[in-house]
Amino acid sequence: MLTTLRRIVLEFSQEPELESALKKLVSQVKQAMVTDCCSIYLADYQHQHFLLMASDGLAKDSLGHTRIGFTEGLVGLVGQREEPLNIANAQAHSHFKHSPEVKEDELNAFLGTPIIHQRKVIGILSIQQKVARHFDENEEAFLVTLAAQLATVIATTNKHINDAANELHSFRQLKGVAGSAGVAMAPMKVIQPRADLNKLPLQKVYASVEQTQRFIKAIAKTRIDFDAMSMKLANVVSKDSLDIFEVYKQLLDSANIGTEVEEKIKSGWCAESALKLVIDHYAVQFEALEEQYLRERASDIRDLGNRILFNLQQLSLSSEKLPAEFILVANDVTASMIAEYQHQGLKGIVSLTGSNNSHAAILARAMDLPAIMGVSSLPLSQLDHQQAILDGYSGDLFISPDNTLIQEYQHLIEEETALTEKVKSVANLPAITPDGRPIELVLNAGLSAGFEHSQKVGAVGIGLYRTEIPFMNRSCFPSEHEQTLWYKEVLAAFPTQAVTMRTLDVGGDKALPYFPISEDNPFLGWRGIRITLDHPEIFLLQIRAMIRANIGHNNLEIMLPMITSVTEVDDAVRLINQAYHELCTEFNERLTKPRVGIMLEVPGVIYQLKELAQRVDFFSVGSNDLTQYLLAVDRNNARVATIYDYYHPSVLRALNVIAQESTNYLVPLSLCGELASEPAGALLLLAMGYDKLSMNSHNVARVKWVIRHVEMQRAKVMLSHALTLSTAKQVHNYLNEQLEQLGLGGFVRAGM
Structure with missing residues (x-):
């Protein structure tokens, strides 16, 4: 039966x-379970009923017409109880609802089970039989x-009631991952890949000289394309936000990719096929990684490959008639798409795939473009030119909104615009409360090949520089x-x-392509400081490079990730001292010794803070991982x-x-994580006593504005009450x- 089960689900998902x-589903189930009838009802929450969508055994004329209220009949009872219902003689049951149009008078035995996705009943699957009997345990199972x-398949493939009832043009709300804050209201423009x-x-031609020349010309043209895209954005975002195009050009210059494509061509493949084989190989490597951010790089690789293919095929950009303002929608929105359309009325981004760590989301934040990622249930073919509202705060997408919702969000957009202009006025002012409590606002950096930081946003340093990202774009250490x-x-x-650099934080969920790690549970495995202590040759090399780079700057701080014990700190500090003394000897002078701190992200270290405080210069809480653990x-x-x-x-x-x-041990304390970038979260951390908050550049001015307008005593009252909830x-x-009471309601995410 397991084979039958898999076949039914697979065929359903592929239809x-x-x-x-x-x-097809009801027919297959009827045949597999040897019953007289199988039916499926889908829930319509707007009208509070189940709609009979398909049946092999009930009258065909009733399909798409028979409705059973959420509180009616046996189908409604299954939905209410959220558990299977097995009845020998259904027609004698007190909840049985007679519906003449379905013609089920001869059917007695009834077995129905709810289809539930994320705690919500989305349908009912039932089987019926003429013989009055209870279905056995195997049948029920x-x-x-x-x-x-089926629940997951129905939810993720958008096979739900609104599609069947053709209600796409009525108001509809979908949920994704908030990728970039803000609100946009405009028609949607669906972009399909040209190449x-x-x-x-795949095709072989055995003409390697000609195919190699075509490939080289396509590479050159693609490099020109990326230069042009970068120039288009140069006056819109800071130079550091354009790093993705530098990454693309580095990949174009990569000896590995070019050499491998040419080798494929020499073995007989045409240029397009050779490119596909190589790009697929690299993309699959990234997609196999556990860590979400690294998996997103597969999208960049495929985008690069499609851009080269575009030039290989000598395609020309079709003249598209774009709305004056539009929300870009695609299966996989890429950084190059944003660059191509940003000057043509682009107001927001919706990507069916990806997360808030994708380069598209990073670039969207740099450009203040609202973005939603991972909206997996969008039927692209039916969305073009439909009006939509994109809420980048909550991740909500409203399709064909009504006038009431439009007016509500229009007001929010006006408030958002005014707020953005207002907070700019404090960018270069200190982050200090009206009653004199200061706090440092610094940057998280290093998400791309370069680093996305600028003094213009009002930050006073870098609180977290991720050193692992440059390690990724290579074939060796x-x-x-x-x-x-x-x-x-x-x-x-x-x-x-101060610039705080985190030592190499890979392993487990962030493996390097040239340093593969396979583990059953990567989140609790060999990662962070555990790897670098096991490989002192890697750790010492990085520490030496950091100290050498610090000569003439003297603003380096070193931070150790994923610390779980005092022993790890002792071992790491010993190696740092070794590297420092080696370099002092080599340069024949006393170099500036960097301060050393640790990340508090493993819950166990909370109970060893006294011992750890005696060994390091500062603590920095990694709130994202601490929350996760x-x-x-x-x-x-x-x-x-x-x-x-x-x-x-528990986290608070x-x-x-x-x-x-x-505070008790007089150790400076910072926090880097999403909590620091939210105004309310920043106020709680301020009240707790955190000295420094590290965040993405686009949040600095907003957080600074709130801090400058809320007294420390008020923040402490808020914290005191929040801790009791x-x-x-x-x-x-x-x-x-x-x-809201403080007059800072505009900082509450839109739509709340």
Whole structure:
């Protein structure tokens, strides 16, 4: 039966049309379970009923017409109870609803089970039989298992009631991942790839000289394209935000990619096929990685490949008639798409795939373009030119909104525009409360090949520079000289302010292509400081490069990731001292010794803060991972993402304990994570006693404005009450109310 089950689910998921998918499903289930009837009903929450969508056994004329209320009949009872219902004689049951049009008078036995996705009943699957009997345990287990597997398929493939009822043009709300804050209201413009390696058939031509020349010309043209795209954006965003195009050009210059394509050509493949084979190989390597950010790089690789293919095929840009303003929608929005359309009325971005770590999301934030990622249930073919509202704060997408919603969001857009202009006035002012409590606002940097930081946003240094990203764009570990050049550039950006560099944080969920790691549970595996201590040759090389780069700058701080024990700190500090003394000897002078700190992201270290305080110069809380480990939830897993919340009472209380202990031991304390970038979160951290908050550049001015307008005593009152609350929802509601009372309601995410 397991083979039958898999076949039914697989064939259902591969069927593009809802009607044919459901029709095939009920017939297959009826045959597999040897019953007289199988039916499926889908929930319509707008009208509060189940609609009979498909049946093999009931009257065909009733399909798409028979409606059973959520509180009516046996179908409604299954939905209410949210569990299977097995009845020998259904027509004698008190909840049985007689519907003459379905012609089920001869059917007696009934077994129905709910189809539930994320705690919501989205349909009912039932089987019926003429013989009055209870279905046995195996039959019930089969139907329950089938319904559970169908739930995910129905939800993720958009096979739901609104499609069947052809209600796409009525108001509809979809949910994605908030990729970039802001609100946009405009028609949607669906962009389909002009050149798609995925759809390219493989072909051999055995004309290597001609094919190699075509490939070289396509590479040259693609490099020119990226230069042009970068120039288009040069006056719109800072230079550092254009790093993605430098990454693309580095990949074009990569000896590996070019050499491998030419080798494929020499073995007989045409240029297009050779390109597809190589690009697919690299993309699959990235897609196999556990860490979400690294998986996103597969999208960049494929985008690059499609751009080269475009030039190989000598395609020309078709003259598109674009609306004056539009929301760009695509299966996979890429950075090059944004560059191509940003000057033509682009107001927002919706991508069916990706997350807030994709380069498209990073570039969108740099350009203040609202963006939603991972809206997997969008039927692209039916969306072009439809009016939509994009809420980049909450991740909501409203299709064909009504006038009431349009007016509400128009007001929010006006408020957002005014707020953005207002907060710019404090960019270069200190982050200090009206009653004199100062706090440092610094940057998280290093998400791309370069670093996205600028003194113009009002930050006073770098609180977290991720050194692992440059390691990714290579085929082997970088040399000490290469690393020194990288780090000099970063340190020079803030010559009079501290730059905190995190040592190599890979392994487990962030494996390097040339340093593969295979583990059953990567999140609890070999990662961070555990790897670099096991490989002191890698650690020492990086530390030496950092200290060398610091010569003449003297603003370096070193931070150790994923610390779980005092022993790890002792071992790491010993190696740092070794590297420092080696360089002092080599340069024959006493160099500036960098301060050393640790990241607090493993819950266990909360109980060893006293011992750790005696060994390091500062603490920095990695609130994203600390939240993940405290709540035992993978924040990149859509099924449990709603559980991940840094306003969870346990997380707030843990952060407060860390702050109190750090104060007791006189250790400077910072926090880098999403909590620091939210105005309400920043106020709580300020009240706890955090000295420094590290965030993305686009949040600095907003957080600074709020801090400059809320007294420390008021923030402490907010913290005191928040720590007494029992649920994350209560915390959210309370903080939103407080911001409203303070006249800072504009900083509450739109749509709340």
